[in-house]
Amino acid sequence: MEGSFFVKIKPVIDTEKFxxxxxxxxxKEYDNQVLLVKPSKPxxxxxxxxxxxxxxxxxIYAYPNVRHKVKIR
Amino acid sequence: MKKxxxxxxxxxxxxxxxxxxxxxxxxxxxxxNTEPLYFxxxxxxxxxxxxxxxxxxxxxxxxxxxxxxxYTGKGIKxxxxxxxxxxxxxxxxxxxxxxxxxxxxxxSVECTHSQYCYHGTATTGVIAxxxxxxxxxxxxxxxxxxxxxxxxxxxxxxxxxxxxxxxYADKQGVDIINNSWGIDFVSPVxxxxxxxxxxxxxxxxxxxxxxxxxxxxxDNKYDISxxxxxxxxxxxxxxxxRAVYSNYGAGLDIVAPGGGKLGITTTNQDIMxxxxxxxxxxESEDRVFNGSSAAAxxxxxxxxxxxxxxxxxxxxxVVNAIREKxxxxxxxxxxxxxxxxxxxxxxxxDKLLGLSR
Numbered sequence: 001m002e003g004s005f006f007v008k009i010k011p012v013i014d015t016e017k018f019x020x021x022x023x024x025x026x027x028k029e030y031d032n033q034v035l036l037v038k039p040s041k042p043x044x045x046x047x048x049x050x051x052x053x054x055x056x057x058x059x060i061y062a063y064p065n066v067r068h069k070v071k072i073r
Numbered sequence: 074m075k076k077x078x079x080x081x082x083x084x085x086x087x088x089x090x091x092x093x094x095x096x097x098x099x100x101x102x103x104x105x106n107t108e109p110l111y112f113x114x115x116x117x118x119x120x121x122x123x124x125x126x127x128x129x130x131x132x133x134x135x136x137x138x139x140x141x142x143x144y145t146g147k148g149i150k151x152x153x154x155x156x157x158x159x160x161x162x163x164x165x166x167x168x169x170x171x172x173x174x175x176x177x178x179x180x181s182v183e184c185t186h187s188q189y190c191y192h193g194t195a196t197t198g199v200i201a202x203x204x205x206x207x208x209x210x211x212x213x214x215x216x217x218x219x220x221x222x223x224x225x226x227x228x229x230x231x232x233x234x235x236x237x238x239x240x241y242a243d244k245q246g247v248d249i250i251n252n253s254w255g256i257d258f259v260s261p262v263x264x265x266x267x268x269x270x271x272x273x274x275x276x277x278x279x280x281x282x283x284x285x286x287x288x289x290x291x292d293n294k295y296d297i298s299x300x301x302x303x304x305x306x307x308x309x310x311x312x313x314x315r316a317v318y319s320n321y322g323a324g325l326d327i328v329a330p331g332g333g334k335l336g337i338t339t340t341n342q343d344i345m346x347x348x349x350x351x352x353x354x355x356e357s358e359d360r361v362f363n364g365s366s367a368a369a370x371x372x373x374x375x376x377x378x379x380x381x382x383x384x385x386x387x388x389x390x391v392v393n394a395i396r397e398k399x400x401x402x403x404x405x406x407x408x409x410x411x412x413x414x415x416x417x418x419x420x421x422x423d424k425l426l427g428l429s430r
Contacts, residue, residue, distance in 0.1 A: 002231050006262045028233070030240055032269065034262060036233055061261060067229040068256040072156060072189050073285035073366045 002067065004038040005050050008060040018058060022049075036065065108202075110209040113355040114338050115311065116330035116371060117141070117212055127335060127356075130313035132400070135329060135371060137212065137378075137422035139429060146213025146377035148384070151200065152242040152250045153218065153373075155193030156225040157184020162194060163347065164202040164340050165211070171219040171245055175238040184342070187226035191342035195353055195362045196253045198340025199370035200377070208352050209338055212374030212422075213381075219245050225254050232260050239266050243274060248380050249281040251373035252297075253366030259297050271302035271388055279388025281380070283373045285365035287320040292413070298324035304376075304392065306369040307416065311335050314403050315414050319365055325416040327395050328402065329375075331368035336361025375422045382426055398424040 004027055009018055011033055019026055024037040039049060046064060053062040112120045115127070119134050150170070160169060160182060172182045184190035201218055202211035221238045224230060235256070242250050243266075256263075267282060274280035282303040287293055298305030305324040308316040308331025315321070316333050330337065335355045339362050344351050353362040379394070380386065399418030401407050411417050423429040 002233065004233065006232065008262075008265075028237075030236065030266075031243075032265075034265070036236075063261065065232050066260055067231045068235070068258055068260075069228060070223075070225055070230040070254060070256050071287065072192050072225050072254050073287045073364055073369070 002065040003042070003046065004036055004065045005046065005062060006034060006036055006065060007053055007062040008032065008034045009058050010060060013058045022053065107206045108204065108208060108210045109206070109349055110338050110352060110354070114209055115335060115355060116332070116337050116367075117210075127311065129311040129335070132402075133309065133311050133313040133330060135375065135420045135422050136424065136429070137375065140375070140378050140422045140426045141212065143428070144213075144378040144381045144426070146201070146216030146374065146381055149213065149216050149249065149377045149380050150245065150247040151213070151216045151218060151373060151377050152221055152245065152247040153193065153197050153200065154221045154223050154238050154242070154250060154252050155196055155254065156187060157190055157193050157222050158182045158197060158220045159194040159340070159342050159344065160220065162198070162340050162344060163205070163207055164198055164209070165218060167203070168201050168216060168218040169220055170217045172221075173219070173238075173241045174222045175234050175241065176222070176224050178237070182220050182222035184222070184226070189226065191353070191360075192225070192253070192366065193220070193222070194342045195339045196251060196366055196370040199337060199367060200251065200374040202340060208340070208349055212371065213377035216374070216377045219247055223254065230256070232262050235263055236266055239263070239270065243270050243280070246275075247280060248275055249283065249373055249376055251370055252282065252284045253369045255284060255287055255297050257293065257295050259300060264300060267300060268302055275388075278385065281376055281388055281391055283369050283376065285369035286322075286325055288318040288364045289320055290318050291320055292322040293320045293324065294322055296320070296322070296324050300324075302388070304372065304395065305416065306365055306372045308332070308363070308365045308368040309402065309419055313419070321414045323413060325413060326392070327372060327399055327416045327418065327420055329368040329371040329420040331365050332361065332363030336363045337367040337371075339367070372420055375420060375425065378422065379426055394425055400424070
């Protein structure tokens with residue numbers, strides 16, 4: 001798992017305010033308000049932050065930027 | 074489940090009214106093509122002498138003679154996502170419109186640090202090699218290429234890198250994406266992105282995703298080819314049956330030549346002499362290009378011809394054509410037109426484009 005995660009927020013939510021409120025740094029914004037973010041400070045348990053965000057009413061989903069086993073075919 | 078999805082979508086759109094032997098000197102070169110290696114491109118071209126000499130089943134090719142005679146992929150934007158590319162290769166360099174490296178967002182897509190660096194150049198050559206009398210003929214020699222490097226030399230790749238690659242292709246407005254690679258688990262962000270591109274891309278007609286199903290000879294239950302909206306491609310060999318290495322399962326939609334003992338003639342990474350010796354040949358003691366990667370590239374190139382013929386065709390209609398117009402190859406029964414080892418059957422391009430029955 002990378003030190004970042006994806007969060008998709010509802011269209012009516014202000015991205016900057018949301019990130020500031022949760023002390024998250026924006027790494028990249030994709031379409032549909034899909035954000036790649038990381039905590040503003042290094043944290044030991046990234047998953048706890050992600051779990052907390054899952055219960056946030058502004059959040060559609062949140063989960064880690066996982067790494068996949070990849071293969072040429 | 075995958076079948077149900079496509080059937081439903083097609084019905085919905087219809088209701089809406091939308092429209093061995095190394096003695097090559099004994100084999101005469103094809104007379105209907107000027108490319109010196111065309112005679113050994115057995116996957117796309119029936120050359121009687123080459124077929125006889127190598128005991129190739131007469132139907133092992135993709136039956137594309139009429140289609141390739143009329144269409145060249147002109148006006149179609151095709152992205153290839155792969156490990157890296159020889160962007161100066163004379164067979165397709167002039168087709169390249171965009172390059173993108175998903176690792177660092179640079180324009181550099183050359184690969185130098187893996188034994189598989191040739192792979193992207195090989196898949197691209199199958200699709201787009203020019204008619205230039207230099208080597209071989211691609212299926213869609215006039216297609217516009219967007220080449221996207223994904224660091225497939227790494228054992229693991231993050232969602233972020235994959236999403237970057239898809240996002241770039243999306244922003245370029247490509248029509249088709251060839252993916253001769255795979256991951257065995259698809260996270261929601263990747264699935265959502267692919268679903269969106271196949272639904273909203275290409276002006277709402279849907280970007281065509283082609284994925285190789287892999288070469289482990291197993292049922293790949295959790296593979297990315299299982300996604301409802303992508304076209305999963307497996308391999309046949311020169312006997313016109315499923316190649317023993319080709320993965321199978323519910324995600325498989327179609328099979329196409331990927332090679333067996335014989336490889337798929339194509340472009341190679343290292344251009345040393347700028348002669349036919351630089352190519353990956355069908356017969357080689359050194360290295361041949363075969364696998365579902367090659368089969369996927371053949372399907373992608375063929376679909377470029379299909380989209381050139383009808384730029385307004387929707388993705389569900391493309392898939393429906395694959396379902397209905399593929400040859401029922403092999404010895405296994407097809408239930409409702411499909412089985413897990415051949416999908417809906419073997420690619421027949423002229424039938425797919427309505428140029429033969």
